[in-house]
Amino acid sequence: MNLFFIGQHRTEQALLRKAAAGDPNASKEVIGLLSLPAYSLAYRMLGNKEDAEDVVQEAFIRLWKSADSFSGKSKLFTYFYAIVSNLCLDQLKSGHKGVFEEFNELEHGSSEDVLLEFNGGITAEGIKKAMDALSTKQRMAILMWAYQDLTAEQVGLAMGMNKNSADQLLFRAKLKLKSELKKGDVDEIQ
Amino acid sequence: MKSNDRQVFLDALEQMKPPDPSANFEQRLHQDWERMVLTSPAKSTHGISEVLTFARTHHKLVIFLAMMAIIASVLLGQGTMGSAEDDLRHIDALSELSLSTM
Numbered sequence: 204m205n206l207f208f209i210g211q212h213r214t215e216q217a218l219l220r221k222a223a224a225g226d227p228n229a230s231k232e233v234i235g236l237l238s239l240p241a242y243s244l245a246y247r248m249l250g251n252k253e254d255a256e257d258v259v260q261e262a263f264i265r266l267w268k269s270a271d272s273f274s275g276k277s278k279l280f281t282y283f284y285a286i287v288s289n290l291c292l293d294q295l296k297s298g299h300k301g302v303f304e305e306f307n308e309l310e311h312g313s314s315e316d317v318l319l320e321f322n323g324g325i326t327a328e329g330i331k332k333a334m335d336a337l338s339t340k341q342r343m344a345i346l347m348w349a350y351q352d353l354t355a356e357q358v359g360l361a362m363g364m365n366k367n368s369a370d371q372l373l374f375r376a377k378l379k380l381k382s383e384l385k386k387g388d389v390d391e392i393q
Numbered sequence: 394m395k396s397n398d399r400q401v402f403l404d405a406l407e408q409m410k411p412p413d414p415s416a417n418f419e420q421r422l423h424q425d426w427e428r429m430v431l432t433s434p435a436k437s438t439h440g441i442s443e444v445l446t447f448a449r450t451h452h453k454l455v456i457f458l459a460m461m462a463i464i465a466s467v468l469l470g471q472g473t474m475g476s477a478e479d480d481l482r483h484i485d486a487l488s489e490l491s492l493s494t495m
Contacts, residue, residue, distance in 0.1 A: 223430060230426045238422055239414070246411035256414055256421075263422050267429045327408040334409065349402050 216275030223270030233279075234263070240280065241287045247334070248291040248346055258294060262286045284351050285361075288343075292362065295339055333383035341376035348373055 221229035238259060245255035245262075265286050273282050334342060340362070347358050359369030448455045 222426070225430050230423070230430070234419060234422045234426070238419055242414050242418070243411050247406065247409065252412050252414065255411070256418055259418075260421060260425060264425055264429060267426060327410060330405050331409045334406075345402070349399050349406065352399065 212275040212278060215279040216273055219266070219270050219273055219279060223267050233266075237266075237280065237283050238263075241283060244284060244346065244350055245287055245291055248288070248343060249294060250335075254294060258287060258290045262290055265290075281351060288347050288351060289361065292343060295343065329384060333380050336383045337376055337379055340372060341379060344369065344372045345376040345380070 218229050219233060222233045241259045241262060242255055245258045246252065249255050249258065262283065266283060269286075273279065337345065344358050344362065347353050347361060348355075351357075353361070355370035355373055356366040358373065359366050362369065362372075364372070
């Protein structure tokens with residue numbers, strides 16, 4: 204890992220520890236740094252403003268409690284996104300009983316075979332429509348993959364499924380996204 | 394290629410702006426922090442907590458100060474022992490002198 208990033212992660216670790224130890228300036232900085240991106244992630248996962256705010260609030264409480272566990276080996280964003288994603292997952296599981304239990308293998312392939320490449324610009328409306336067309340599971344998996352830089356195995360672990368199932372889920376999510384964008388004539392994807 | 398794929402998707406998602414959070418959203422987060430960190434019953438409010446906070450946030454400096462304190466006490470101890478030996482020598486010399494005068 205680059206020395207610059209190691210230094211940056213250590214700075215974030217020191218900042219978080221200061222905040223958790225009672226430094227008000229550090230806490231302001233951490234909240235300012237993480238709250239809006241985390242809210243955006245939670246909103247994209249849950250699709251509801253109030254739920255997204257509640258999840259971020261709970262995630263911050265967990266962050267203060269677990270400040271000592273943050274080793275500084277990854278970005279603070281990545282660490283916090285994992286907390287937010289897990290809380291979103293819990294929320295979706297409790298609200299949509301059964302959604303995470305069923306799994307039908309309709310297509311066979313690896314998620315790495317599908318590349319999301321856009322030839323031209325893409326509109327906010329187009330991507331929103333395409334994301335709304337995904338199932339809850341698919342949306343969750345693809346957002347975790349994108350925001351947290353997780354592998355199919357790690358996504359599967361977080362969602363309580365094996366690597367192959369998670370890979371299939373990501374594969375189908377990407378295919379669906381591509382076809383929805385094509386269908387809406389929003390963009391051309393190779 | 395794989396990470397580029399991910400970045401392309403993230404860039405596309407950036408266009409999908411969520412609605413602004415409530416006006417008091419950040420304030421609620423600060424209140425939670427105050428409740429959790431400042432007024433937590435596990436935390437004492439007297440001076441020792443400030444020392445502990447300092448120790449947690451500046452652990453390298455604390456280790457350095459502790460090392461210095463240990464070295465200083467060792468040196469001080471050696472000095473004290475040395476001066477005690479000198480005193481004993483003086484007493485011996487005086488007693489020999491007094492014996493010889495007798």
